[in-house]
Amino acid sequence: MSKQFALFGHPVTHTLSPRIHRAFARDLGIDMEYRAVDTAPDDFKAALDRFAEAGGVGGNVTLPLKEAAFGLCADLSPAARRAQSVNTLIRTDHGWHGENTDGAGLVRDLTDRHRLDLRGRRTLLLGAGGAARGVAPALLEAGIDKMVVVNRSAERADRLVDLLDAPGRVASRYWEDLEALGDFELVINATSATRHGGALKLPFGLASPRFVVVDLNYGEAAAPFLSWGRAAKAEAAIDGLGMLVEQAAEAFQRWHGRRPDTDDLYASLRAEHARLQTAD
Ligand code: ATR
Numbered sequence: 001m002s003k004q005f006a007l008f009g010h011p012v013t014h015t016l017s018p019r020i021h022r023a024f025a026r027d028l029g030i031d032m033e034y035r036a037v038d039t040a041p042d043d044f045k046a047a048l049d050r051f052a053e054a055g056g057v058g059g060n061v062t063l064p065l066k067e068a069a070f071g072l073c074a075d076l077s078p079a080a081r082r083a084q085s086v087n088t089l090i091r092t093d094h095g096w097h098g099e100n101t102d103g104a105g106l107v108r109d110l111t112d113r114h115r116l117d118l119r120g121r122r123t124l125l126l127g128a129g130g131a132a133r134g135v136a137p138a139l140l141e142a143g144i145d146k147m148v149v150v151n152r153s154a155e156r157a158d159r160l161v162d163l164l165d166a167p168g169r170v171a172s173r174y175w176e177d178l179e180a181l182g183d184f185e186l187v188i189n190a191t192s193a194t195r196h197g198g199a200l201k202l203p204f205g206l207a208s209p210r211f212v213v214v215d216l217n218y219g220e221a222a223a224p225f226l227s228w229g230r231a232a233k234a235e236a237a238i239d240g241l242g243m244l245v246e247q248a249a250e251a252f253q254r255w256h257g258r259r260p261d262t263d264d265l266y267a268s269l270r271a272e273h274a275r276l277q278t279a280d
Contacts, residue, residue: 004055005034005255008047008069009062012036016269017060020248024260032256044068052091058255059089060248066100066130073098082137084163085130088251099254102131103138105247106216106240111142113242113266116212118186119143124206126150127190128160128172131216135190136164148173148181152191183208189215189225199224207232216240219273241273242266 007017021034039047044065051059061069069086070076074095080086086098110116123144125132128151140147147170151157157172164170173181185208193200195217202225213229215222215238222239229237245266253259 001055003032003057004051005032005058005060006051006056007034007036007060007062008039008044008065009036010039010041010064012038012062015062016244017062017248020245020265020269021060021252023265024249024252027260028256028258030256030258039065041065041068045072048072048089048096052096057091058251060251061087061089063130066134069096069098072096079103079137082163083130083134085134087134087247088254090254099251100134101247101250101254102134102243103136103141104250105245106135106214106243107138107142108246108250109242110214110238113246114236114238116236120145121185121212122183122208123147123186123188124150124181124184125188125190126200126202127192128153128156129190129192131192132190133160133163135188135216136160136170139188140164140166140169144186146170148184150175150178150181152193179203179205181206183211185210185212187211187213187229189213189217189222192217194224195221200228202228204232207234210235212236212238214238214240216243218244241269245269 015036018034018036025032066085066087070084075097077099080098080100083100088099088101090097121144128149149157149160149172154174161170161172184206211234213234215225218239218241226237245262249260249262
């Protein structure tokens with residue numbers, strides 16, 4: 001029987017993950033099955049147990065289950081522990097081992113694909129939820145300069161700053177103070193504000209001359225923030241499609257010991273997204 005892998009999330013109707021992993025497996029000649037399992041949060045633990053009993057050896061976890069997965073793992077990688085969320089599962093003799101490949105995926109996309117030098121960049125991170133926690137440690141490790149975390153609810157921003165435990169490099173500020181924060185060289189939208197048609201009101205004063213904007217969302221959800229970045233004359237406006245492909249490649253490597261080449265797949269997904277956006 002082929003090795004069994006699955007994505008757990010709720011909903012999973014529009015996910016690209018099965019397509020991405022099947023393409024990697026095909027390219028590398030690896031025999032595996034990968035399916036999407038729509039899992040209500042209340043049923044997640046039972047669903048994982050059923051999957052393991054049926055021979056499941058690895059999984060991915062997406063919204064809204066990443067934090068629950070963190071709580072269900074028998075052990076955790078350092079990145080998962082720092083993020084307090086898990087997007088990749090590996091079955092071991094004593095239960096699930098949890099990893100978080102989002103941060104590594106983002107850094108890989110920005111540095112390798114977009115040729116961005118992250119070192120020394122003054123960074124503004126908008127949001128302090130699961131997505132922000134997933135990427136913040138990897139950005140610090142990649143050598144960004146100071147990071148300011150701004151979140152709608154200030155307590156959550158403070159919690160993320162405490163968790164990152166990098167005194168002098170990371171600070172939280174209030175959303176109302178955005179006008180007074182000065183300018184940044186990297187601004188990352190890790191909020192879910194635009195996922196349901198909402199907007200983010202941001203001042204142009206955040207833009208420095210070598211200013212880059214990154215939205216962890218892709219498709220329609222990334223459009224409002226990236227449009228703001230372009231209007232503010234960003235050198236580059238990057239959505240989360242490349243991060244999605246790269247975090248998948250990182251997970252794939254942990255399962256199979258081989259990292260797939262991502263360029264062709266990224267190019268075809270990018271072409272489809274461009275077509276979809278012009279067709280709207
Ligand atoms: P995810 O796993 O996608 O990060 P999450 O943990 O629910 O999801 O976090 C959502 C993030 O988007 C949070 O930072 C949230 O701010 P709060 O902590 O104040 O809730 C942010 N967010 C959601 N809607 C927003 C809005 N309309 N304006 C600004 N921030 C918003």
